[in-house]
Structures are given as C-alpha cells and as structure tokens.
Amino acid sequence: MRWGVVTFPGSNDDHDALHAIAHALGEEAVALWHKDRDLKQVDAVLLPGGFSYGDYLRCGAMARFSPVMASVVDFARAGGLVMAICNGFQIACEAGLLPGALIRNRALKFICADAQVRVENVETPFTNQCTKGEVLTIPIKHGEGCYVADESTLAEIEDNGQVVFRYVDASGRATAQGNPNGSLNNIAGIVNRSRNVLGMMPHPEHATERLLGNEDGLKLFRSVVDAVRSGARERAASLVPGP
C-alpha cells in the first residue's frame, strides 16, 4: 500500500514517519507537500508531528487551511484513512475532522517521555492488530496535548467507542498520576464517528524499531496495512460521516 505523509512549514516528524513506513513497516511512503492538492493516490494519509506555522495563534490553526488539507478533508469524507499524530491531531481537530481540541498541558511544561497508553478499542483500522486493554509504550513530546471537549461531546465520544487510547499509570489504570498532560478522561487518542480518522498525541512513528527502544507503535501501522488490504475505506465510506 502507499502512505502519504504531509509536510507543512514547521513539521518535524514527517521524515520520521516516512522512515518508519518505508524501513520499519516496509510499505511505500510518499511525501505530500502542503501547497500541493495532489494526494498521489495514497491509501492512507499521515499528518505528522511538529510545529506547523510555529504553532502561531493556535497549534494547527493555520495548517488546516493549507491547500493539501482541502484534499485531505475530501479524502477523509470519502472514507480515506487518516492517521493524525500530535500536531497532526491538532490540525485534524482545527479542520473539524475530529471533535474537541488540544490545549496547553495542565502543568504548563513541555513533556518529552515515554507514555503508557491502553488500547480501548480494537475495532478500528488503526488498532485491529492490538488486543483490547493492552498497554503500549509510545513516546510523547508536546506542550499542548491536553485533550478537551464539552460535556456532551465527551459523553458522545465515550458512548460511541471513539476513545482509542487512554493514558494509564504503571498498573494500567487511567489515574491522574498516569495522565501526563491533564487530558479529560485521560484521552490520548480518538477516532471520528466513521472510524477512518485517528488523532493521537503519542508518536507511534518513534516506536517502530527495537534498536531504538521499542516497536509498540508498529502495530498501529500494521493495522492500517491490514485494513487497507481488506477494504476498510469502502466500509468507512458507507458509515455516518463527521467528527
């Protein structure tokens, strides 16, 4: 399958994602330039981490208006798979592909550390290779990763099973200690209603090679490969669209 990784001005994990896909996963990875509306017939789009547009105004506020994003939004509305990581998650929320928003970490500090994230839903194209309840170690590095949404939205995404990853402590419980940034309900990653867009603050692309620490993130990429091969896009296109 072919993955497309977008580069915005200020993206810095685009090359890590391209590397992870091409070398750790072994699939085709193409770079998509923010000014270019052509998605090069990719099977999945990855919106990478970084500081697009310097995080000016709000993280992702301006990147969402890049020409490429119009194509990405169309792609997502038609059921295309989008993996939005960190700044990508922020961009996806700003673009209305996902509900809620990411704000400044509660303790105000930029955190660069391994996070323990529990897989809450394995019925998504991003987690079908995982086991429900398993805890993955995936690095986080962000200053604005606190996930918030109003009460009714939060209830809706919980009820719909849209929460895919939750921060947990060493004993696997979603406690305050296990929450690095104050995210409501310890939410680390979510999908939209039709489950074809994933937003997550942790960086699975930084956990794909045992040589560099661990490869827990590889499962997520393998899940997408599996989903693409079994026609996930067509299924998602028939579901209710929207965040």
Place this chain on the structure above:
Amino acid sequence: MRAHVYVTLKRGVLDPQGKAIEHSLHSLGFGEVEEVRLGKFVDLQLREGDRDAAGKRLEEMCRQLLANGVIEDYRYEIVG
C-alpha cells in the same frame, strides 16, 4: 479603519496559564486577585469601507481563524 478582536477561553475550559499568573500575582502581594484568565488581543488595520460590511467580515475572520469555537469565545469592536 481599525478593529480590535478579543479572544477568550470559554468558561469551563481549563486555563493553567491564568492560574500560574494568579499565583504569581499573589506572590507579589496582590491578594485581592480572585481569578485570572488569559486571552488574546488582535489588532487589525482594515482598508476603509462600509462599517457594517466590515463587521460581518470580522465575524467571519473570527469564526474561521481567529477563534476556535470549541474552546474560545470572541468579540470585536471597530475603533476608528
């Protein structure tokens, strides 16, 4: 003409920066401060034109870019 836009966090959205500032003010002896919430001020210089039309377009600027409706409220005023 000049327009001022004020973007503020919605009530109920966590504001740790506001809290940090509140604590700093307390440390400086300003104990009367009960709450601080931090917002943004945007100063726009607009080409001269119809004020009503400008107001409608400012509304769009706020809605589309300057404020994130999920977490922020906005108000604007044309000042000159």
